[in-house]
Amino acid sequence: MTDQELDPQKAEKTRQVFIVSDGTAITAETLAHSILTQFPDLHYHQTRIPFVDTMEKAIDTARRINAVEKEDGLRPIIFTTFVEPEIMRSFNEMVSGHIIDLFRKFVGPLETELGMKSAHSIGQTHRIRDDEKYQRRIAAIDYTLQHDDGQTNRGLDDADVILVGVSRSGKTPTSLFLAMQFGIKVANYPLIPEDFDRGSLPEALLPLRNKLFGLSIAPERLSEIRNERRPGSRYASIENCRMEIRDAEELMHREGIRWLNSTTKSIEEISATIMSELGLDRQRKA
Amino acid sequence: MTDQELDPQKAEKTRQVFIVSDGTAITAETLAHSILTQFPDLHYHQTRIPFVDTMEKAIDTARRINAVEKEDGLRPIIFTTFVEPEIMRSFNEMVSGHIIDLFRKFVGPLETELGMKSAHSIGQTHRIRDDEKYQRRIAAIDYTLQHDDGQTNRGLDDADVILVGVSRSGKTPTSLFLAMQFGIKVANYPLIPEDFDRGSLPEALLPLRNKLFGLSIAPERLSEIRNERRPGSRYASIENCRMEIRDAEELMHREGIRWLNSTTKSIEEISATIMSELGLDRQRKA
Known part of the structure; x- marks a missing residue:
């Protein structure tokens, strides 16, 4: 990216950052923090929204974020780690923002690589506790x-x-x-x-x-x-x-x-x- | 993905999983574990390789992984969280495997979204300790x-x-x-x-x-x-x-x-x- 492409207007205001997951969102928060640290001049306000594990919660969360965007006038940055693809799909369809998918994006290519289907059940990681x-x-x-x-x-x-x-x-x-x-x-x-x-x-x-x-x-x-x-x-x-x-x-x-x-x-x-x-x-x- | 596309041969052997980072690789390991948990039938052997923060180490690590692949006959799964793009590039050019990039992939699109350049210095997250x-x-x-x-x-x-x-x-x-x-x-x-x-x-x-x-x-x-x-x-x-x-x-x-x-x-x-x-x-x- 060249300096000409940078829009100084965009850089000034405080960005809203949301970390949304059907699990705890703790790992997502840590990784989001590492990624955002690459932008030392960025001012942001961060909200973690864990346990978005039903369609209703996904829709509610999307509405909540959209309301913030409307008031704010700036696209929020949304980090997600949804295990359940249906819930992610509902959320993505409803929400407006720059979505960074830290989880599902990698599962499809891995299915092909491994020659295996993935388990889509919600929160398998934590629900069936090892x-x-x-x-x-x-x-x-x-x-x-x-x-x-x-x-x-x-x-x-x-x-x-x-x-x-x-x-x-x-x-x-x-x-x-x-x-x-x-x-x-x-x-x-x-x-x-x-x-x-x-x-x-x-x-x-x-x-x-x-x-x-x-x-x-x-x-x-x-x-x-x-x-x-x-x-x-x-x-x-x-x-x-x-x-x-x-x-x-x-x-x-x-x-x-x-x-x-x-x-x-x-x-x-x-x-x-x-x-x-x-x-x-x-x-x-x- | 349909059943026909799945190759049962691929699923049998133990896969080598590497988690490679110029930092601690701890967050990458946690997220990798969540992603791999989506494949409950997968047998794998996991090696975390932290602090790959020079070109030499990147090349050494790539060689080490390639040697394992050669012996193993199966493409390793490689999760990466490189902060420094040059080191990542060297590593990616040398290594053979299914690479899952948990970090750099998101930084470019964020530069555009935020209208900011990112700091490329190695390990900025941890090096300049907050x-x-x-x-x-x-x-x-x-x-x-x-x-x-x-x-x-x-x-x-x-x-x-x-x-x-x-x-x-x-x-x-x-x-x-x-x-x-x-x-x-x-x-x-x-x-x-x-x-x-x-x-x-x-x-x-x-x-x-x-x-x-x-x-x-x-x-x-x-x-x-x-x-x-x-x-x-x-x-x-x-x-x-x-x-x-x-x-x-x-x-x-x-x-x-x-x-x-x-x-x-x-x-x-x-x-x-x-x-x-x-x-x-x-x-x-x-």
């Missing part, structure tokens, strides 16, 4: 909460991953995300001054070295985070943070533990890196 | 952990949502998911026999009624879950579970608390329902 996977996930969250911050060594060898790092380096949110997203059991264990003085890992971790992954962080950032929790403390001081980080990185290096610096990374990025480094990115669905 | 949003999310997770299971009443009025329900009705995983996904502060509070005997909500919750949301669950399922934790206990017995659930539902009904039955729902479905019921589905991006 109970085994669900229970594994709940068990992983339970395990991860019980093994947060080195609370217990009992069952530590059941962990898929054990995160280590100084206090407030991001271990807990990462552990919980890994458990929630991937259903793996994650323990996390703080590295504390006693470990640095002794110059070795906590004893409980020694036989589990292959499950260890370290998190480090820039001392300046660590100091900021700790100051929110304990303002003005020695614990939060930049000198102490520098010393702890230096000692922790030295220890991890000496012990041959893989680690990353979490300073500028999102929880998702940290988690995806850990999964990748530990070779946990494959799974089979029979 | 620090305010990130910190809100971390604070929400911290808050939610501190206010799990009625641990403290301090700061309870800062909660965006307070979940109530009997022990093991799903409050903790739901609270953590809400905090993680939406960056909202969630407290959760158990309803215990003392509350039923007294016939009213815990006192701390009375002024916060508009933030309350209840979780209930089928007594049979509750008994199963509790039996995993404390096998054969009175706590886990079906009689006790029936009584607690009956009392809890009566209490919630009497107090006018919105609630849902979590028995057959995923954490995402429960969370999306709560967000929707409490009117938290809108947000503005300026």
Whole structure:
């Protein structure tokens, strides 16, 4: 696209963005956010409309969006992930806007590629809950909460991953995300001054070295985070943070533990890196 | 598609599925899973390949997938979410398979619709981390952990949502998911026999009624879950579970608390329902 084709009038006003699904619309929202981030100058107002799983709701939702368009004078952007084709068809016929179909568009070509028909039933993804996977996930969250911050060594060898790092380096949110997203059991264990003085890992971790992954962080950032929790403390001081980080990185290096610096990374990025480094990115669905 | 067009030969073998991204590939994986769930008879083996963010990595990844195809004799299914168009182009030119582009395909039409150019820089979504949003999310997770299971009443009025329900009705995983996904502060509070005997909500919750949301669950399922934790206990017995659930539902009904039955729902479905019921589905991006 050239500059000449761009219409500056269009760019000024706040756009209405709708994310419509017969399911939760959560995945659609995340992907929509990634796509919209490609337009850093865009001002928008976003509304998620989940569980549009009957004809009536589809028609109501289309009317609701059309009313907004009428008042607004600008075409709304509508992201959809309808599993049920009939409901999507009704919605598409009624609604006025720029539709981005994140789901159904891919199912037809896949039918041809796979030589299979797709199941059209509403919300098959979630409705018929995969109970085994669900229970594994709940068990992983339970395990991860019980093994947060080195609370217990009992069952530590059941962990898929054990995160280590100084206090407030991001271990807990990462552990919980890994458990929630991937259903793996994650323990996390703080590295504390006693470990640095002794110059070795906590004893409980020694036989589990292959499950260890370290998190480090820039001392300046660590100091900021700790100051929110304990303002003005020695614990939060930049000198102490520098010393702890230096000692922790030295220890991890000496012990041959893989680690990353979490300073500028999102929880998702940290988690995806850990999964990748530990070779946990494959799974089979029979 | 008609039955005649389906090729039964194609359907038998295990398909290789790759999810390739210059970011974490986490959203792509979730959406790919939803799409593939439409093919309940498909056997597949899935590999997520994140952080393919250089030409070299794109070419390596394409070669790796092509080698699998050659050995396998079946076209792999490749889901992609490349932010950077040049890397995607290199990858697409090299790779052989059925490509499902969950990202770039939508950016071009959006440029026209919005009258804006998109930012092509790699991983803009995550690279330039939205620090305010990130910190809100971390604070929400911290808050939610501190206010799990009625641990403290301090700061309870800062909660965006307070979940109530009997022990093991799903409050903790739901609270953590809400905090993680939406960056909202969630407290959760158990309803215990003392509350039923007294016939009213815990006192701390009375002024916060508009933030309350209840979780209930089928007594049979509750008994199963509790039996995993404390096998054969009175706590886990079906009689006790029936009584607690009956009392809890009566209490919630009497107090006018919105609630849902979590028995057959995923954490995402429960969370999306709560967000929707409490009117938290809108947000503005300026």
